[in-house]
Amino acid sequence: MIDFVEEYMSPKATPSDNGYDEQRILIKSISKALPLIIKNELTERQSLCLRLFYVFGKSQVEIARELKLSQPTVSRHIKTAKDIVNKFLSYCFYSVKQAHEQWLKIE
DSSP: OOOOOHSSGGGGGGGOOOOOOHHHHHHHHHHHHHHHHHHHHHHHHHHHHHHHTTSSOOOHHHHHHHTOOOHHHHHHHHHHHHHHHHHHHHHHHHHHEEEEEHHHHHH
């Protein structure tokens, strides 16, 4: 299974050209769904730990110090958040992939 968090929360996930290939469509679609999933499906603490780790590149130890938590607690928040996000994004991925395949059949 694809780890969508690892794949799409990093700076390298930004599409670079004007093409309409499948990878570009998937990245753009997931980039729209990801903030909604993080906002609506994660607890505030899970969301914060996930963003601090992936977006701001902080270590679990740094996050633990900043939030006054233990490192294992931060690790659990990140793992749980990733599991939730990956579950929802796998549904998005499947839907976008199916829609794209149908679109190609029409052309």
